[in-house]
Amino acid sequence: MRALVTGGAGFIGSNLVDRLIADGHEVVVVDDLSSGSRDNLAQAVTSDRFRLHELDVRDPALVDLATELQPEVICHLAAQISVRKSVADPAHDASVNVEGTARVLAAAHAGHTRKVVFASSVAVYGRPSTIPVPGDAPTDPRSPYAASKLSGEIYLATFRALYGLEYTTLVLSNVYGPRQSPEGEAGVVSIFTDGLLNGVPTVVYGDGSQTRDYIYVDDVVDGFVRACGQAGDGRRFNLGTGIQTTDRRLHSLIADAAGAADKPGFAPPRLGDLPAMAVDPVPAHEGLGWQPRTDLGTGIKNTVEWARSRRRS
Ligand SMILES: NC(=O)c1ccc[n+]([C@@H]2O[C@H](COP(=O)([O-])OP(=O)(O)OC[C@H]3O[C@@H](n4cnc5c(N)ncnc54)[C@H](O)[C@@H]3O)[C@@H](O)[C@H]2O)c1
Structure with a gap:
């Protein structure tokens, strides 16, 4: 095709x-x-x-x-x-x-x-x-x-x-995953990864309980x-x-994969941010035969590894 x-x-x-x-x-x-x-x-x-x-x-x-x-x-x-x-x-x-x-x-x-x-x-x-x-x-x-x-x-x-x-x-x-830019707002995984690998302070908005579906x-x-x-x-x-993952847990997973201290700073929640989000993947399974296969831990390891290799090149 x-x-x-x-x-x-x-x-x-x-x-x-x-x-x-x-x-x-x-x-x-x-x-x-x-x-x-x-x-x-x-x-x-x-x-x-x-x-x-x-x-x-x-x-x-x-x-x-x-x-x-x-x-x-x-x-x-x-x-x-x-x-x-x-x-x-x-x-x-x-x-x-x-x-x-x-x-x-x-x-x-x-x-x-x-x-x-x-x-x-x-x-x-x-x-x-x-x-x-x-x-x-x-x-x-x-x-x-x-x-x-x-x-x-x-x-x-x-x-x-x-x-x-x-x-x-x-x-x-x-x-999230390899090639996501840490610039801008969408890629919290790439923002945390970039910060934790490069010793730049990371910030969690709110108390860390906000959830997203990665x-x-x-x-x-x-x-x-x-x-x-x-x-x-x-x-x-x-x-x-x-599956909902809190910002705080996400930070811990990335810090662990990056071998960095799990100590984010905290800032007030941003106006308009949703407290929680996740979507039901079942219709995509029924309609397209699709299902998510990569667990968050594996995906984060791959992403951190990719970011590390880019620093070396
Ligand atoms: N990344 C996410 O979590 C996410 C979530 C929901 C929806 N999306 C959607 O997925 C799509 C891809 O997102 P992404 O995260 O890869 O972003 P990205 O910014 O990496 O990719 C967008 C691409 O579109 C190109 N582009 C922008 N304006 C253009 C124009 N006028 N003409 C031609 N090219 C143009 C950019 O150069 C870039 O290569 C977008 O439509 C986005 O809205 C992404």
């Missing part, structure tokens, strides 16, 4: 690219390198089944590219990913995440693409009343980022109704690969473990 991966130079996208190439597929990446990097594609560029187009997904040239390439599947991961930036500049967030998604869908239509697989976020659930959040939970976007991701989901359904373009939406919980990047990639097939058309699936 020929797959086009938007955001393929980013954390999750580049791990997906490596897996697709390893599975024998041809992969074209569209990325403007705004937060992704060529370093993430160091393995991919050694394959003659790989190509990178440095292009903004909002650029009309994307439609020409898809018309020429006719990708069977498009995995759409390119996005403005910061909730805080979306609050500071909602128009920019909408431009990348809504206009960008509309352009990707127009490109999919022009390129006779069979299916689009879309990366959405647990942010679309707002403050859920049930945890783990069921697959059919109501959406309640409470940030421009959540609104733009949900708009993307609505556009997918619209293009399916208009043109029969297949889609699957994957709602990702807190993804899912290892290889497991998320496996969800994308499964969704590229025939299963799950027209549906949204949560990709998470259903």
Whole structure:
């Protein structure tokens, strides 16, 4: 299959690219390198089944590219990913995440693409009343980022109704693993790892009892690969473990793997942070045959090992 991966130079996208190439597929990446990097594609560029187009997904040239390439599947991961930036500049967030998604869908239509697989976020659930959040939970976007991701989901359904373009939406919980940047707000695992390996003080916001559902990047990639097939058309699936891990426990696990002292500083909770989050992975098992396979301890060891090897290189 020929797959086009938007955001393929980013954390999750580049791990997906490596897996697709390893599975024998041809992969074209569209990325403007705004937060992704060529370093993430160091393995991919050694394959003659790989190509990178440095292009903004909002650029009309994307439609020409898809018309020429006719990708069977498009995995759409390119996005403005910061909730805080979306609050500071909602128009920019909408431009990348809504206009960008509309352009990707127009490109999919022009390129006779069979299916689009879309990366959405647990942010679309707002403050859920049930945890783990069921697959059919109501959406309640409470940030421009959540609104733009949900708009993307609505556009997918619209293009399916208009043109029969297949889609699957994957709602990702807190993804962690090699290549996640410690810059920004999303990657608490990479932030703690970076701090604990480099002797930089680490900070837990609140009393450490806030929980998140950490899912290892290889497991998320496996969800994308499964969704590229025939299963799950027209549906949204949560990709998470259903398990809540407190910030304090996460810090202990990473400190242990890094061989560092488990002594975070504490700061007041940040406005708008949810006290708890986890999503129910069972529908993804039933609909895609997917399940999380990497336990948190193993995933953290791999992540710390990767960060250590980067320090050496
Ligand atoms: N990491 C998580 O925990 C998480 C959770 C929920 C959802 N997601 C979603 O998964 C996707 C990938 O996230 P990630 O963590 O790998 O982030 P990332 O920042 O590493 O990857 C995003 C990629 O998109 C590219 N990009 C951004 N704007 C672009 C544009 N206008 N045109 C072309 N390329 C552009 C960036 O350069 C980058 O390579 C995003 O859609 C994000 O919203 C991630």
